Amino acid sequence: MIDSHAHMDREGLKNVFPSLGRVRSIRDVQDRVAELARQKAPGEWIVTMPIGDPPFYFDVPDILAEKRWPTRKELDAAAPNHPVFIRSIWGFWRSTPPLVACANTEALKRAGVTRDTVSPLRELVIEKGANGDPTGVFIEDGMQPTAELIWFRKPTEFSRANRARGIPIAAKAYHAFGTTSIFEGHGVANEVIRAYKDAYRDGTLTMRAGLVFSPDWKTAGNAKLGSLIESWGGWLGEPASGDDWLKLTGIYANIGRQPGDDVRASASPYTGWAGFNYDTGLPRERLKEVLIQCARNDIRAVLNSNSPGVIDLLDEVDREVPLKGRRWVVVHISILSPRDIERIVRMGLVLTSHTNSNIYKEGHTWQARLPRERQRENTPLRDLIDAGVKVGLITDNVPISLFWPIWESVARLSRVTNERIAPEQSITRAEALRCATLNGAYLTFDEDKKGSLEPGKLADLAVLSADPLTVPESAIRDITADMTMTGGKIVHQVPNG
Structure with a gap:
């Protein structure tokens, strides 16, 4: 998982x-x-x-x-x-x-x-x-x-020691639901990268982790960002730096900033709960310059779907430097039109969902913003998968079980109204499991190493408390792991399980 x-x-x-x-x-x-x-x-x-x-x-x-x-x-x-x-x-x-x-x-x-x-x-x-x-x-x-x-x-404040101790504690909690690898698509700041390195160095890192770098743009001042990005190519470019346990792959950025971002960024390099830098947003034209340089230097970019016009911006970058094959990522997908999906396919973008928020918790508000004829555009998993787009499922840390987004992708139920949100966009249980396994491996160019049980792949697996293909639909989200293994070692086991 x-x-x-x-x-x-x-x-x-x-x-x-x-x-x-x-x-x-x-x-x-x-x-x-x-x-x-x-x-x-x-x-x-x-x-x-x-x-x-x-x-x-x-x-x-x-x-x-x-x-x-x-x-x-x-x-x-x-x-x-x-x-x-x-x-x-x-x-x-x-x-x-x-x-x-x-x-x-x-x-x-x-x-x-x-x-x-x-x-x-x-x-x-x-x-x-x-x-x-x-x-x-x-x-x-x-x-x-x-x-x-x-x-x-x-x-x-969370100290460096708090963060270092927290990584193996967190991994243990995620292992209890069968998770064996993670991708930090929102980007991580230096203090979190350091915590992962501490765990890696002392042998307590049991979760395979792909980390995306969260830049602190204010430290760049008025520097030419193109030259800065070029200088990052050696350590942020593909193939990613690291190994099968810990790798650093690409940068996260978004268009513009929220009103409080600069105030929160004044605490830098401390990031609090975020774990990412608060000033990752750039004005559109400056971000376009950064993205073009990223593409030219084989640095993969991860952008947030909540930034208005992100697909339009990537389309412009694609005209300068073709993105197909680079596996750039758009996270937290929400509203995507048929034209958006066509462009996503053309550029070879990889997507991650946000069903915990956009379906279960806030799906009803998303639907209220759309005219009836466009309501199927809310987290359109069916259309995306039918178009051949690779979509990974996410927890966003709440709750930490991937069986929640698997259930949400199938049932698409609103917590508030108990109605199905754009039910025509439901995917099958098998498709949802693929999104939570092999598609996640594709995010880090690791589909030949993990994401499925095959000879020669890494020995990462989970023995589940129930069969997600056959349990009642409402019980999918209650599934846990009786045993979880990473790298051939048992990292979680239910007593007498």
Whole structure:
């Protein structure tokens, strides 16, 4: 099983800070914070994971009896001698804003947040009470948390040791669902590359990993990017640097930036939950220059489908330097027209889906944006596979089982409406399994080495808890691995399994 967009490093960070547990009231939150306070010396920071139930953190704060967030004074009552900070979620876990973090009075004081503090972003609100003082609640209308990066970075920071320890922990979690290889299509920053290298060096890397480089464009300043890209050809060009366990292959980029990207990038080289650099976006014409140079230097590019006009841009690059055979990648596919698919085929692009978000969690909103005659264009897996396009399935780290996107690709059910999203785009179970195996190997030019059980291929396999071809459709997503093997070694096994 090959996860074509895993963000696996994040899974190993979820236990760095304590969980609040299954809280159902502000009193529950206070009790848990008080418990944590008893374990720390006075004055020490208490930083916790978000309020809500992982992995999705749906329906907050409505799951709390009060249906609101705890204030600084309520957190003060639980831990009067400590600064307290409750993190927000990483927005893509749930796929909907807002992101909300909570701090007590001492935490606000240490962060320098007062009644006079002005948010640097319209999308980030410092909630204030009737008297003008901060309530301790930070509300963000975005998907990538900013408050913790600019005001609470030090106490919330993931250290190099955290990241290094996290890689084998994360791999173990993914192995439990049969995953043997990953491709980090969103790109990874230096601190994540270093964590993978640490695990590789000390022999604890049990997951085969293809990493895409996440550039930090602001460090380039006004340099000529064409010359910079040419200088990268030796280590980022194909064939990829590395071996069958760890390889670095290509760069990630996108068109333009979100309003908060520059603010978040000010924390560089630290990247928080992201694991990628926040300033990977470039103005369209500058990105076109970069992509043309990438093609000329055999550096594979990975772009995000959510960038408007990405297929148009690649079409322009293709006219300068033909892309066929280079296996450039477009990730997180959403709306693709028949004309888009024709061009994807012509350029030989490889795609990765995002069914956890675009079908299960937010498929109903995508459909509402489209006229009825175009609704079949939402994640059109049937049309893509019929056209011969290679599509890899992804978890995006939530949930970490590939059997969720396999189920979503077959059933195409909306969590919200329980209706099938563009049902004519459903693919068969066998096709979905191929997308989660051999097509993932194709992403890294490894289809002759892995992705299927054949003599001479790498000894990577999983023994599953049920047959995905025959279980009831609704049970596909519940499949786990009884045993998982990579490189001929058992890396996961259910006791007595």
